[in-house]
Amino acid sequence: MRDCKLIRESLSGWLDGQLSTSDAEIIRLHLESCAPCDGERHQLEKLQSSLESLLVSNVPRIAFEPFWAGVRERITKKRSWHEEVMEWARSTFAAPGLAWTVPAIIVVLLGVFALDSFWKLGSQRNNFAAVESIDAHGRNVALLREDETKTTVIWLYQNQEGEDESSGENTETSPSF
Amino acid sequence: MESSDWELVQRCQAGEIGAFQELVLRYHQKIYVVIVGLLRNREDALEVAQETFFRAYRKIKSFQGGSSFYTWLYRIAVNMAIDAQRRQKRNPLDFRETMDGLFEEQNEVARDPFSDVHDRELREKLVASINDLTPEHKAVIILRTVEGLSYKDIGEILGCSEGTVMSRLHYARKKLQEKLSAFL
Amino acid sequence: MSLLGRILKRALLFSCLICLAAAYSVNAAENNSQTVRVKIGTILANNQSDEIDPKLNTIKNQLKVMKYRSYRLLKEETQNVAWQGNAIFEIPGGRSLTVTPQEFRNKQLALKVRLQHGDKPVVDTTVRLNNGGNFLLGGPPHEGGALVLSISATAQ
Numbered sequence: 001m002r003d004c005k006l007i008r009e010s011l012s013g014w015l016d017g018q019l020s021t022s023d024a025e026i027i028r029l030h031l032e033s034c035a036p037c038d039g040e041r042h043q044l045e046k047l048q049s050s051l052e053s054l055l056v057s058n059v060p061r062i063a064f065e066p067f068w069a070g071v072r073e074r075i076t077k078k079r080s081w082h083e084e085v086m087e088w089a090r091s092t093f094a095a096p097g098l099a100w101t102v103p104a105i106i107v108v109l110l111g112v113f114a115l116d117s118f119w120k121l122g123s124q125r126n127n128f129a130a131v132e133s134i135d136a137h138g139r140n141v142a143l144l145r146e147d148e149t150k151t152t153v154i155w156l157y158q159n160q161e162g163e164d165e166s167s168g169e170n171t172e173t174s175p176s177f
Numbered sequence: 178m179e180s181s182d183w184e185l186v187q188r189c190q191a192g193e194i195g196a197f198q199e200l201v202l203r204y205h206q207k208i209y210v211v212i213v214g215l216l217r218n219r220e221d222a223l224e225v226a227q228e229t230f231f232r233a234y235r236k237i238k239s240f241q242g243g244s245s246f247y248t249w250l251y252r253i254a255v256n257m258a259i260d261a262q263r264r265q266k267r268n269p270l271d272f273r274e275t276m277d278g279l280f281e282e283q284n285e286v287a288r289d290p291f292s293d294v295h296d297r298e299l300r301e302k303l304v305a306s307i308n309d310l311t312p313e314h315k316a317v318i319i320l321r322t323v324e325g326l327s328y329k330d331i332g333e334i335l336g337c338s339e340g341t342v343m344s345r346l347h348y349a350r351k352k353l354q355e356k357l358s359a360f361l
Numbered sequence: 362m363s364l365l366g367r368i369l370k371r372a373l374l375f376s377c378l379i380c381l382a383a384a385y386s387v388n389a390a391e392n393n394s395q396t397v398r399v400k401i402g403t404i405l406a407n408n409q410s411d412e413i414d415p416k417l418n419t420i421k422n423q424l425k426v427m428k429y430r431s432y433r434l435l436k437e438e439t440q441n442v443a444w445q446g447n448a449i450f451e452i453p454g455g456r457s458l459t460v461t462p463q464e465f466r467n468k469q470l471a472l473k474v475r476l477q478h479g480d481k482p483v484v485d486t487t488v489r490l491n492n493g494g495n496f497l498l499g500g501p502p503h504e505g506g507a508l509v510l511s512i513s514a515t516a517q
Contacts, residue, residue, distance in 0.1 A: 009344075009347055010343070010347075011347070012343060012346045012347045012350055013328070013343045013346075013347075016321060016328070016346070018327065018328045018339070018343065043354055043358075044350060044354070047350060047353055047354055047357065048322070048350075050299060050300075050303055050357075050360075051303070051318065051322045051353075052322055054300060054303055054304070055214050055319065055322050055323050056210075056322065056323055059209075059210045059213055059214075061206060062205065062206060062209050062223065064201075064202055064205060067201070067205050067209075067223070067226070067227065068198060068201055068202075068205075070223075070227040071201055071227050071230045071231055071234075072194075072198075074227060074228070074231035075194070075231060075234055126491070127423070127490075127491065127494045127495065127496075128490075128491065128494075129488050129489060129490035129491070129494060129495075129496040130488065130489045130490075131486060131487070131488050132471070132487040132488065132489055133485075133486060133487045134484065134485070134486040134487075135482075135484065135485045135486070136483075136484045137481075137482050137483065137484065137485075139483070139484070141484065144426055145426075146422065146423050146425065146426040147426075148422050148425075149422055149423055151420075151423040151426075151495070151496060151497060152488070152490075152496040152497070153423075153426055153427065153496070153497040153498075153499065154484070154486060154488075154496065154497070154498045154499070155427075155499050155500045156476075156483065156484055156498075156499070156500030156501060157500060158500070158502060
């Protein structure tokens with residue numbers, strides 16, 4: 001079944017004579033032994049015949065002289081600066097390649113920003129940490145967050161009643177945050 | 178001895194408008210047929226075809242000969258036709274009427290292969306189904322059916338790989354088959 | 362690409378997917394037996410000078426919030442510890458810090474941290490932080506200033 005799917009996907013190329021000799025042979029052999037795929041081939045041939053009748057046989061010939069006159073008139077006509085700019089803009093921004101270029105640039109820029117924020121040195125990264133629980137055993141404690149890197153700081157104040165762990169140590173007042 | 182396309186291009190790049198006229202003579206009918214297949218209207222197709230050659234003249238100095246002249250020209254034509262198609266605001270039914278007018282105008286009735294009712298219905302359905310394709314899928318159908326271009330040339334014209342051309346053709350034909358299954 | 366090439370390409374892609382799935386499941390199983398690398402930086406913060414130890418360049422911005430004028434790295438120590446195991450670090454002034462990695466979920470590690478002075482607990486906290494990230498625990502007085510501990514953990 002999987003082969004039939006691949007064969008049918010390649011039928012267009014086979015009918016148009018665009019496949020390599022070896023691939024064409026694979027398909028020819030398959031069509032000889034697979035009625036459904038051969039039926040598909042017949043349908044495609046009928047479709048192609050109808051398309052050719054519609055699109056090729058019935059288009060009129062156009063006279064060259066009037067056609068060339070129209071082209072020449074365009075070539076010799078002086079265009080205003082406004083028309084020049086519009087034509088440039090239309091050709092630049094309507095180009096098929098640009099349709100992929102613009103989103104590709106956006107994706108690349110987003111990637112650069114994302115990578116940049118991911119790879120910034122420790123102090124620049126988002127260093128967010130969540131304090132799930134804290135027991136300072138009777139001491140005052142402050143939870144701070146440094147703005148730039150979002151680093152969490154747990155600050156323990158000395159016990160004001162003097163029962164602090166550091167009795168005897170010469171301490172300065174706590175810094176203001 | 179007839180000059181090659183590249184010789185004419187080089188003469189044109191040197192400022193010889195007669196060389197460009199020769200190129201227009203060679204390709205104007207082919208370009209017109211492709212564009213009329215993509216657009217719905219003969220007048221629009223004529224206009225776009227003339228614009229195509231005008232644009233080609235303006236850009237001729239940038240043509241380096243990396244691809245063949247005709248694939249380069251077709252690329253301009255297809256892009257302009259697709260742009261024009263997107264700007265069109267006509268009702269899809271107009272396409273059928275325009276194409277009918279096209280046939281009658283040329284007195285092709287006697288040679289019209291769609292003379293009986295069944296064939297006429299097939300033609301109408303085919304026209305409507307082609308219209309429902311995206312511009313890119315319509316382009317591959319037209320270029321392959323009308324011009325018989327190779328996948329390589331079509332890929333160069335549309336700026337995609339041969340594999341993409343085959344895949345688009347497969348998709349477009351499959352869509353047309355589905356819509357025309359009662360007739361095929 | 363030829364038809365044969367496309368058939369081969371699909372078969373190869375399918376095989377790669379199978380291998381990736383197998384590798385992922387093996388990797389998932391390995392996660393349960395990983396250790397955690399815990400690193401503690403012991404920093405003395407005071408206002409006795411205006412210098413910041415160059416060794417602290419990577420966390421200089423983090424220290425700004427405390428508004429001391431001088432920071433000096435006293436020592437740095439790293440230990441590898443199993444999940445639920447205790448990594449014990451000696452901290453100046455007769456103190457010790459015990460770090461116990463709890464779990465690793467959504468790229469974050471949960472750590473249980475206890476600072477004690479001798480046998481007396483000073484603070485017990487559970488912190489969830491980014492893998493490889495750090496937080497600061499500061500305040501214990503020391504040598505005219507205060508100690509700041511930079512605690513970081515990376516799942517191995």
